[in-house]
Amino acid sequence: MKNYINSLREHNLKATPQRLAIVDALYINGHMNTETLYGLMIQKFSSISLATIYKNINIMIEKNFIQEVKLPHAKSVYELTKTSHSHLLCKKCGAIEDVEINLDVMIENISKTNQFQIDKTDFVLSGNCKNCQ
C-alpha cells in the first residue's frame, strides 16, 4: 500500500478519506468505471454521494492524477496515471490488462509522413483473453 496522502497533496488535492478510498480502489482494481467505483465506495461510506465520485474523478483528471480510458462498446474506466501504456480489452469478460508496447519508432514515422506532431496515444486492443478463448 502506497502513501497516497502525499501523492495527493503533491497534486494540490486534499487527502480526504473519500479521496483516499477512491485512489486505493483504483490502485487495487487497476481500472474502474464510475458505477463500480460508486458501488465500492458506498460500502465504505454509506452516505457518499455520486456527485462526490464525479467531482473527484474530474478534479483528479484535471490534476493529472488519474486518467480516463475510453473503451469501445463499454463505459469509460479510470486508472491512476502511470507511464504511457496500451490496453488489452477482453470482449467477453470485460477484463482490462495494461500492456507495454513501444510505439516510438512508429510514432516517429507517422509524424514525418503525416507532418503531425504526436504527443499522446490511446491504444486499445480488443479480443479474447486467455481465460475466454
Add this chain to the structure above:
Amino acid sequence: MKNYINSLREHNLKATPQRLAIVDALYINGHMNTETLYGLMIQKFSSISLATIYKNINIMIEKNFIQEVKLPHAKSVYELTKTSHSHLLCKKCGAIEDVEINLDVMIENISKTNQFQIDKTDFVLSGNCKNCQ
C-alpha cells in the same frame, strides 16, 4: 458521389432521404459527432428529430454500416465503415485524419506474449496537425 441507396439496402436498411443525407454527410465530412450531424441535417430537413439521428446512428452501427470512434477529451464521432485504420487527432483544432498503420506484426507479437487473441484495435494518436504546429 457513391450510390448509397444500394449500400444501405445491402445492409438491410431502407434508403430514406434522412438516412441518405446522414450517410452523405459522413462521406463528405469523414467524421462527425451527433451534435454537428444534427446541425447539418436540420438544415436539410427542418423537422428532423434528434431521435431520428440517434436511431439511425444506432441501427447503422448495429448493421456495421458505420462505426463509432471514441476520442480522448472529445465526443465520439462516427464514420462510414471501411478497412481498419487508425486516427490522428489534433488537440488544437480538433481535426481528425485517417491513417493506415500496419499493426499485424505487433498484434502477432502481443497475442503470443500475452496469450490474448486480438481481433480489433482502436488507436488514436493525438497532437498537433500540420496547420496547428
Add this chain to the structure above:
DNA sequence: CTGGGTGCAAAGTATTTGCATGAAC
C-alpha cells in the same frame, strides 16, 4: 399492402451545479 422509419413528446440515464455544512491543513 406491409414493414420499417419518422417525428414528437415523454421517460430514462448520466453528469454537473449550487449551496450549506463540515473537514483538512
Add this chain to the structure above:
DNA sequence: GTTCATGCAAATACTTTGCACCCAG
C-alpha cells in the same frame, strides 16, 4: 481560521422509448 471537499437536491445534458402517422419497397 481559511480553503476546499462533501452531501444533498435540483438542474442540465444526453440518449432512448412509445406511439401515431407515413413512406419505401
